[in-house]
Amino acid sequence: MKQPSRPLATRLSLYAACLLLACTPASSAAGDAGAGPLGVSAVTVATARNARVGALFAAGRRDRLRGSHFCTASVVHSPHRSLIVTAAHCLDARTGALVFVPGYRDGRAPYGVWSVRRWFLPRGWTEGRDEDSDVAFAVLGKRDGEGVEDVVGANRFVTGAATGAETVTVTGYPDAREAPVSCANRPSPRGRTQQRLACPGFSGGTSGSPWVGGDGQVVGVLGGHQGGGSTADVSYSVVLGARAAALYRQAARDP
Numbered sequence: 001m002k003q004p005s006r007p008l009a010t011r012l013s014l015y016a017a018c019l020l021l022a023c024t025p026a027s028s029a030a031g032d033a034g035a036g037p038l039g040v041s042a043v044t045v046a047t048a049r050n051a052r053v054g055a056l057f058a059a060g061r062r063d064r065l066r067g068s069h070f071c072t073a074s075v076v077h078s079p080h081r082s083l084i085v086t087a088a089h090c091l092d093a094r095t096g097a098l099v100f101v102p103g104y105r106d107g108r109a110p111y112g113v114w115s116v117r118r119w120f121l122p123r124g125w126t127e128g129r130d131e132d133s134d135v136a137f138a139v140l141g142k143r144d145g146e147g148v149e150d151v152v153g154a155n156r157f158v159t160g161a162a163t164g165a166e167t168v169t170v171t172g173y174p175d176a177r178e179a180p181v182s183c184a185n186r187p188s189p190r191g192r193t194q195q196r197l198a199c200p201g202f203s204g205g206t207s208g209s210p211w212v213g214g215d216g217q218v219v220g221v222l223g224g225h226q227g228g229g230s231t232a233d234v235s236y237s238v239v240l241g242a243r244a245a246a247l248y249r250q251a252a253r254d255p
Contacts, residue, residue, distance in 0.1 A: 001071075001089050001227040002204045002235075041183040041201040044171055051103030051111055051152040053180060053210060055173045056090060059097035059115065066107035072172040072180075073100055073138070074210040076218055077154040078252040080139070081147030082117075085157060085248075086208030087223030088125040088136040100140060102152045106178045111152050115141040120251040122243055132193040134223035135238050137251035155210065158217040159245040163187050163195045168219060170235065172202055172209030187211065187220065187237070194225045195237050203232040211237055 044050050055069035071090035076083050084100055091098075098116040101109045116138045124133030140148050164187050171182040183199030190196045197211065197220070207228045211220030220237030222228045229235045238244065 001207045039185045041181050044180040044182040053171045054102035055104040057099050059099050062099050062113045072208040075154040076157040081149035082140045084138050088121050088134045090208045091119045091136050114148050117141045122247050131224050135221045135244050139254045155216045155218050157248050159240040161219040163189045166213050168211040170209050170211050172206030174203045175205035193239050197235050200233050202235045
């Protein structure tokens with residue numbers, strides 16, 4: 001998992017990134033892939049589309065959300081309209097009930113608080129913490145008969161995309177912030193099974209952040225190598241292939 005404590009050189013790098021986040025106009029945060037300058041992070045503009053990304057919390061914090069989110073997740077399309085994707089390491093150590101808050105910002109839940117009903121972890125992760133299996137899904141409960149997708153919409157979970165074929169936008173919730181940050185850049189390969197993305201400011205709490213292409217396709221999930229990265233400036237994702245596709249199909253057909 002992305003960790004908040006780092007060596008001095010990395011902390012200095014993170015400090016520079018935080019200055020960048022404070023000084024960059026919010027309009028430069030990429031709401032869709034390709035918007036804004038590449039490799040620049042900024043506070044995410046609050047839009048209906050960005051509400052598909054949210055934060056994860058322990059269920060006991062549902063009435064006092066501020067300062068307690070621990071990972072990021074996002075809504076992806078499914079027939080039951082109640083599916084989110086995140087990193088496997090965000091869920092495997094959790095023994096209590098969880099909630100997902102789409103569009104979370106400054107202690108508020110503008111689109112409601114959604115209970116996590118069940119989650120799906122790949123065998124490669126549960127049996128050996130294989131960093132090439134660091135992706136997971138969770139099914140949420142309904143609210144007033146609606147799924148989360150009915151309220152905020154959803155991106156599409158896509159496997160088999162060529163790494164670096166297009167610019168992606170990554171959006172996530174750093175532990176130290178009460179609003180998400182976004183950055184657009186083009187991923188590059190790290191071997192056959194991992195991909196990397198250079199964007200500053202993605203520290204602890206951003207694990208599980210979706211990498212979204214221009215057509216609303218989730219082609220990566222922040223995690224994998226080094227739990228998503230040992231610094232705030234470079235993040236990783238599993239290359240989404242056949243195993244991720246099989247896990248998605250299992251979670252998507254959950255009754």
